Amino acid sequence: MTDIAAPPARTPSSPGPRAGGPLRNRLLGRNPIGSLFALPYMVFVAVIFAFPLGFACYIAFHDYFFTAPGVEVERPFVGLDNFADVLTDPQVLESFRNTAVFLVINVPLTAVGALVLASALNAGIRWAAAFRVAFYVPYLTASVSLVGVWMLLFSSGGLVNSVLGPLAPDPSWLVNSALAMPSIALYVTWKQLGFYILLYLAALQNIPSELHESAATDGATTLQRFRHVTIPGVRSATTLVLILAIITGANLFTEPYLLTNGGGPDGASTTPVLLIYQQGIQQQNPDTASAIGMLLVIAVGLLSLTANRLTRET
Template sequence: MSTASGELRTTRQRWWGRQPIGTLFALPYLVFVLAIFAYPLGFAVYIAFHDYYFTAPGVDVPKPFVGFDNFAAVLTDPQVLEAFRNIGVFLVINVPLTVVLSLVLATALNAGIRWAAAYRIAFYVPYLTASVSLVGVWMLLFSSGGLVNAVLGPLAPDPSWLVSSTLAMPTIALFVTWKQLGFYILLYLAALQSVPRELHESAETDGANAWQRFRNVTVPGVRATTVLVLVLAIITGANLFTEPYLLTNGGGPDGASVTPVLLIYQRGIQQQNPDTAAAIGMLLVIVVGVLSLAANRINRER
């Protein structure tokens, strides 16, 4: 009798685990993730491959499978191509600036400096502050009659920063570099603590100067973090929405700062074409994935 119930107990334990109540504890989170992430993820793929449109509630119209039609439409749309090109311009400016500045500033901070906490706060606060607030401030600073142009005087660009088709995207790239830098500095600070001090010391005894030590000890020592910084900067850059929406007044001038996410919003929600919007979303994820893999690759090969 007791062995039988003992056996039953072990089978039950093997299936439900030793504390089956854990399933109940984790259940709200599981339901949340399935409903808010997993299901919409599948739904996004479904929408992208169907002729999907919004209907009045309760009306059920066929939404036929159309294969790659939405992708074909998106890939031949000059505005979509321009949005991806704009992201390219953004990344070419933002990514190198981010990596170089955050590593240099983190190295300077790490060298045992007075008021390190105050510097850290100054660098970090823009990262924590709402984009909408900071965009408002930058918009005023960089407007035609703004403070930046007043300081530059005759050197001020004409047309001004945010209304110039060549400068709009670079200005956004500068803004995002400024806003995000503090976070990357913290990542590098954490990584720098794990670079062994002896390496620096022995390089110094071998007569390496500060630049040589930075180049040959610090940079290789934080390589794994550099990959992380690259990938995160690429993801952030690919997901731009608030900046072109507000800073350049909806991707202006004339689409020069339009981004894929801004297009997803305009196509999917304003113009009610969720199918092409979902296709742009999938393309964006593929592009980000490929770029992240490439960043990882380049770093491994060196």
């Protein structure tokens, strides 16, 4: 192993590390042992991500079904049939509509809330660390725990309704088909906000303080400085926040599964991932489930591109 460790640049035949060196170095790199170090990770990614990704596409384009292990059966190629089935399934269309409702509430609320709280935290105030912890703890905590708490808080006779008194919605939040999805959107915004606050805090620290000072000298109010200095200054973080919020929102499972008891009432909070689970594993139709998954990824990709376009500097 010592011959690998010796820097090749020291021999006269290889003038410098950038200039190539012996053939072996060009073929394997100067530290071939690096391949060995990276190998477990590469095998892991190949087995756990690359292969299933290809397999997901295969399943989506074939009439795929589960069999007993070792049984050879024909699974004919069916082209876009699975996609056609999925796109004419009212349940699937409803789940995508529900996701749209979720994103319309969650994404703007997340971006605005996180930026406002992050800039308030960034102004050199006291107890900033304690506030940060309070905002961050929901993000760290298991959704199953917090869903349990929210379920009780928002139940018919729960604390929220008893505070609202006569203003409490009827039927209550999680069993009301108009409010189920917005309730989930509020819950997820609350749970994830701390993470986005951290992202914005990192971006805010990169804005030179001279910009704020010179704007203040020119007589700009706090609000004007927020609009003309802060918002443009964190643009790339905003792109990231939007994209991550879209991805999170498109992948909801635990919340509709537990909070609204499996996407209820009457499918008003069904999400695509919940359907992937129900169709693929409960009803044993992995082919249509994979088609839903691929449509979801395409939709998320398009939305992310749009978010990227919208926040790009003009």
